[in-house]
Amino acid sequence: MQTINNISLKPYHSFACKETASHFSIITSEHEIEEVAKWSKINQQPLLILGSGSNILFTKKYEGIVAKMELMGIKKLNETASEVLLEVGAGENWHYFVSYCVQKGWGGIENLSLIPGTVGASPIQNIGAYGVEVKDTIKSISAYDTFNETWVNFNNNECEFGYRTSIFKNSKNRYIISKVHFILQKQPNLKTDYGVIREVLHDRNIKNPSLVDISNAIIQIRTEKLPDPKKIGNAGSFFKNPIIPIAQFEQLKNEFPALIAYPTSDTSYKLAAGWLIEACGWKGIQKGNVGCYEKQALVIVSYGAISGKEIFDFSELIIQSVKNKFGITLEREVNIL
Numbered sequence: 614m615q616t617i618n619n620i621s622l623k624p625y626h627s628f629a630c631k632e633t634a635s636h637f638s639i640i641t642s643e644h645e646i647e648e649v650a651k652w653s654k655i656n657q658q659p660l661l662i663l664g665s666g667s668n669i670l671f672t673k674k675y676e677g678i679v680a681k682m683e684l685m686g687i688k689k690l691n692e693t694a695s696e697v698l699l700e701v702g703a704g705e706n707w708h709y710f711v712s713y714c715v716q717k718g719w720g721g722i723e724n725l726s727l728i729p730g731t732v733g734a735s736p737i738q739n740i741g742a743y744g745v746e747v748k749d750t751i752k753s754i755s756a757y758d759t760f761n762e763t764w765v766n767f768n769n770n771e772c773e774f775g776y777r778t779s780i781f782k783n784s785k786n787r788y789i790i791s792k793v794h795f796i797l798q799k800q801p802n803l804k805t806d807y808g809v810i811r812e813v814l815h816d817r818n819i820k821n822p823s824l825v826d827i828s829n830a831i832i833q834i835r836t837e838k839l840p841d842p843k844k845i846g847n848a849g850s851f852f853k854n855p856i857i858p859i860a861q862f863e864q865l866k867n868e869f870p871a872l873i874a875y876p877t878s879d880t881s882y883k884l885a886a887g888w889l890i891e892a893c894g895w896k897g898i899q900k901g902n903v904g905c906y907e908k909q910a911l912v913i914v915s916y917g918a919i920s921g922k923e924i925f926d927f928s929e930l931i932i933q934s935v936k937n938k939f940g941i942t943l944e945r946e947v948n949i950l
């Protein structure tokens with residue numbers, strides 16, 4: 614295992630700030646996962662596994678070892694008349710994997726097209742978009758337990774998946790995911806419930822969409838709505854959509870009739886955080902090198918911020934004003950370090 618000292622993290626995360634790490638390494642095998650975990654223990658340096666850094670904000674120097682996951686490989690383990698079982702290395706690019714499956718005619722993740730990041734990070738916050746969450750296609754996950762220094766296998770029901778969360782997110786840095794096992798469908802149920810997907814299909818005059826049509830529609834929607842991290846630093850949605858009890862929702866709805874919310878159970882509602890932020894006047898606002906994206910208020914963008922702290926401070930201002938106006942405390946979706 615090779616380590617580099619005092620490296621800039623700018624090329625390794627989508628906010629592209631100039632924070633540094635005291636040590637850096639690249640993981641390409643399960644053996645190197647064990648090695649980096651051992652190195653971190655022996656040298657008493659914290660360990661951070663990095664995918665492609667599209668859901669991370671470094672606000673200061675990382676005093677420890679950052680290990681970039683590049684364990685690759687897509688393997689078909691089993692195939693029946695209706696399903697395929699795939700084993701995918703944690704370092705594979707997520708969108709590449711989605712496109713690979715779409716081309717093969719294996720359905721289940723096409724609505725998650727163009728989400729930046731790696732396959733290994735996809736279960737961490739249970740990535741989701743356009744009515745689909747990755748948890749619905751995951752069979753199991755192989756991970757290294759850095760506490761007990763053993764390999765563990767998590768079946769889907771042991772991953773504690775929820776809205777933008779999982780056991781991996783909650784037990785920070787304990788598990789290093791090496792491989793994810795997916796079950797995909799050969800005769801998939803296409804999810805076109807989102808109005809915007811139907812609109813794009815209608816505009817393209819597509820009546821019986823294929824997996825490729827759905828994926829292309831999602832790519833078009835995302836390209837039009839979200840900033841490209843290669844051009845403008847960002848990490849997608851900066852905040853989670855808050856889930857609140859029904860009584861609180863009814864009170865807010867009385868006061869703010871335009872409030873956007875969806876029931877999540879008999880007792881709770883999920884509020885559109887983007888709407889709350891926009892209603893506080895933040896959409897399109899820039900302060901210094903940081904701004905609230907003009908097409909989607911949930912996205913904080915960097916116009917060349919040098920320090921992640923500047924971005925963090927901007928997010929604090931948004932949290933404070935949403936709290937003052939609606940009494941709701943927004944939770945960050947992005948991992949802050």
Ligand SMILES: Cc1cc2nc3c(=O)[nH]c(=O)nc-3n(C[C@H](O)[C@H](O)[C@H](O)COP(=O)(O)OP(=O)(O)OC[C@H]3O[C@@H](n4cnc5c(N)ncnc54)[C@H](O)[C@@H]3O)c2cc1C
Pocket residue numbers: 627661662663664665666667668669682703728729730731732733734735737738739740741742781788789790791839840841842847848849850948
């Ligand atoms: C433009 C844009 C749009 C986005 N849209 C969406 C969206 O629609 N839906 C959505 O859910 N997310 C979205 N995201 C967020 C992001 O793409 C996902 O969270 C993605 O899964 C992050 O992958 P990554 O490899 O970049 O993870 P990183 O940012 O590198 O890491 C994220 C976290 O996972 C941990 N981690 C990463 N890999 C491993 C591993 N192998 N083992 C253990 N821990 C690991 C890291 O330590 C860190 O805590 C968007 C981001 C951007 C920039």
